[in-house]
Structure formats: C-alpha cells, structure tokens
Amino acid sequence: MKKIWIALLVFAVISVIAALCLGRYPIHPGEVLCLLLAKLGLTNWLPGAVEEKSIVFWNIRFPRVILSFVVGAGISVAGCIFQALFRNPLAAPDILGVSAGACFGAALAMMVFPQFVLGIHGMAFGVGTFAVFLAFTLASRSPSQSAAVLVLAGIVVAALFQAGLSLLMYLANPYDQLARIVFWIMGSFQVASWDKVQVVVPVLVSCMLLVVAFGWRLNILSQEDEEALALGVDVKKWRVFYVIISTLLVASSVSAVGTISWLGLIIPHISRFLVGSEQRRLMAVSAILGGSLMLLMDTCARSLFESEIPISIVTSLIGAPFLAYLVLSRKGGGLGSDRPN
C-alpha cells in the first residue's frame, strides 16, 4: 500500500511538471524552477528569456494547471460517490442530470446575455443544481424510496434538459452562438484564470475534504439499504448529504470549464484496482489520480495540434478504450471488483 501511495505522488509531481513545461510556449524545467524561486523571493536573478515567459507562466499556465488538477480530482471523487451511493459501477457523476442541466443553463445564458461571462457560469451552476433538485423531488413522489428510482428520475430530468439544449442549438445563430455553445459543451481549460481558481478551487477542495472526512459512512451506504439501516446509518439523510456534495463538485466544475466526459467513470475503477473498495482510501487515491490524469490530458489537448482540442474529446478517446480494456481483462471478476482474479 505504501508503495502505491509513493508511486501516486511521484506520478502527480511528474504530471504537474509536464503540464507546467509543455505547451505552445515550452518552458524548460530549469526555467520553471527559476520562476518559482523568484516568486518565492529566494532569487532576484531571472535570465532574459525566462522573464518574457513569466507572463505566460503566471497568468495563463499556472492557474490552468491548478484548475485542471482540482477539477479532475473533484470529478473523480464525485464519480466514486455516485458509484457507491447507487451501488452501480457504471454510474457517472452526471447521473442525476447535473451536466445536462448545466449545459442547458450555459447555452441559454449564451443566447440571452452572451457578453455577461459570469452570468453564463452562474446559470450553468444554478440550472445544474436545479436539475438534481428536480430529480430528487420527482423521486420523492414515488412510493419506493430505493436508489434506483432516483437514478430513473435523473435519467428523465437529463433527457428533458438534453431536449431543451437541442432546441436551443437548433434556434441558435449558426455563425457565432452555435459554435460557442458546442465548444463550451465539449469543455476546455482554455478559459482558466486566477478569478476562476479563486471561485472554484475553495468550493471543490472543501467538498472533497468533507466527503473524505465522512467517508466511512459511504462504505455502509454501498451495502443494501436494509443492511445499512441495520448498521445504524440513516440511508435517506446520508444519501441527500452525499448527493448535495457531489452535485456541488460537478456543478462547480462544469460551470467553470464545461463538460468533462468519462473521467468520473474510469478513475474510480482504476483506483479500486489499485487500493480496493474502502471508500476513504478510494476517494483519496481517485483525487490524486484524477487530478494528475486530467493534467496530462489537458496538456495533450493544448499541445498536440495547432489549435486546442476540446477536453472531452481527449478524455473520451482515452476513457472509452480504457473501460473496454477493464471489462475484457476481468476474468470472472465484475467491474466492481477491486482486483482481477
């Protein structure tokens, strides 16, 4: 176990260094070190070339690296929560319609007040959380209080917002609005800034700390409802708590950078393979691994071609084949298994 933690931390450090150095303006690791030391006041000397790069480094690349690491970590932790909560290894963080709601909200804002950037993020967050609230209200009217009903309600709500989004895209001006909506839906960290870091990072980090602190109960919630009740866990109350936290995680991320597909589904599986199903351990590992992989994928998205590729294209291209590999490599063990037999 100790070896796995060390390997993860090394991987995270390498990912951060790679993300800081690579890009359209490559910066040598030595130069990165100079910039960091200068910022900390440990040196006054900066080579001329490095001084030029410092604007790119501090204003664009550094906030982008922080945002992509924390968003990747948040979405991965939300994936762990949803998979445990709904006892479904195929559950993704947007299962209750949060992403569909956020996309609809953002698209609506882009059409109604396209210049008001904060309004777009606010609408994405507001409609995303409203979608989950709607799913909850719908499920609470069912006589059955099982998690499956909530998932069904989420599918219904997501479908409705998806239909609304399609309608907006149909009505959007194809020369400017449509392209903007499509690019936003596919997600990108191109929009990263210190303002976004200041708004999004505190929310995501506090949510993650909270779920890891209360993580033990998630183990119990991943058992059948009757067993969880017999073990002293108020299933209804704790389910609401975890859904609120994970909705905050996903809605904050999606409203800041758009949709990020696959990550919340595959990272919990890789982490489960590494450290087993105990949820506190699993969420901590998923946060580090999800953040690091998000960084590497974003580095690919902005470095591979002349123009930047939307992040969801990269996550889907890597995530889908990886899930296929996971399914095929299990000899007798289900997807929820921690290790292959």
Added chain:
Amino acid sequence: MDWEVTVQINNLTAGYGGQPVLYDIHLQVGEGRIVGLLGPNGSGKTTLMRCINSIIKPLQGEVQVRGQNVNKLDRMHIARLVSLVPQKTSAVFSYSCEDMIIMGMTPRLNLWSKPGRAAHARARQVCEEIGIADLLEHSFNQLSGGQQQLVLLARALLQNTPVMLLDEPTSHLDFSNQHRVLGLMLGMARSRGVTSIITLHDPNLALYYCDEVVILKEGRIIAGGQSRQVMNTSNLCQAFGENIEVDSTGKGLRVVVPRTIAVS
C-alpha cells in the same frame, strides 16, 4: 438493571404499501433466549424481523426492545440494540472480508471517526471465535455463499448488541457449519445473555437449538412457546401441510421427518 423481557411485541400489524402481511402479533422474548421463527414461504417471518429492526413501520401496535419503542429511536440507537445477519448480500463492490466485518463497528463510531486499531483487533478476535480468521484478507465477493454468511455473522457479532436477528443463517452452510453457527448462538445466549431471533426452514434445527419456537402462517402466529411443546405433529401439519411428522429415534431424540419416511 435486570432485563427479563428483551423484546416485547404488542398487537403488531404490519405490511407493505398499507396492505397488512402480519396480523395482530403478540410476542415476548426473554433475555438470553433463542427463538426460532418457523413457517412456510410468505408466512411473514422476514417482515416480523424487519419490524423488530424498525426497517418497516407497523400499521398498528409497537415493538419494544429493552423497554424502548424502536420506532421512536434513531437508527444509530437501534443499531446498538439490534443487529442483523441477512440471508445473503449482493455486494456490488468487492470489499475485503476485514472491511466488511469492521462495518459492524459503525454504531459505536462518532460522525468523523473511522474504526481504529482496537476495532481491527476485535474483528480478528471475533473471526477466530467463529473460525474464519484465514478469510480476513480475502475478497468478500469471491467467497462461497456459506463463507459469506459466516462473514456477515462476524459483522453482526462485532456490532455487539443484546438482540441479534438471523435471517435463515444456515441456508448456505454445510451440515457441520450449520451446527457450528447455531451452537455459537447458543453459547452467546448462555454466556453473554444475547437474545437471538432466528428464521429457520429446517424444523430439526429449531428443535435442537431454540428455547422457544413461533410458528407463523399467513401472517398470524398459529403456535408459540417452549419448543418441546410447540414442535408437535399437529402444529407442524397445520403450518406446512399434512405430510410431516415428529418422530423419536431409538435414543429418545425427537426428529421432524416427512410422513412418507416415518411410515417406511
């Protein structure tokens, strides 16, 4: 304080979606007693257990454990009084047996904490008591049905409650383990005063291990009391049909057998 009556059920009617499945149940279970619930499929045994554990709320009447109405207690409080060994569990994620067993500590933990070293040591001790210490590192999902039942029993034992509910705890166990588990419950009842309420399909096990037996049919108690008195041909025929008989062996041991075998 002396808890003579541990579980008291008064005038209980309960069911699902407003439709009763159990009707007017009265039952008193003393401390350290083993009570067997017998009855054909669909007679209401599991529903009665769910009522004792407050998983479902009664339509009428009440269930008291150690003098407290369970429907007025929060889940954590109930879990300190009553533990459950389910017949089986469909664990989607493969926890290690140690992780599964340690979940039994949950009612003793505060909001922020997780089980510490003492809990792990206690879990190991419980596993040694029931002979599954070698399974601790194994993945729960890869165990046989019988081994899983033993792990679930260990989890309930770690919960350390005065009342244990066991839903067909022997259904997946081999002959030897059936008697080992019920012998263990008998030991717990005698040495620690643990009250066990056990649903069983094999009347012979009820005859050998239970102090009292309650026979249910179509949601009503048709007979209840000391197992020797209740386990007679008439009551069992009423519950399971005519093809059953309580016979004696040459050594004076009573056995329940199908009538076709008893005649031959």
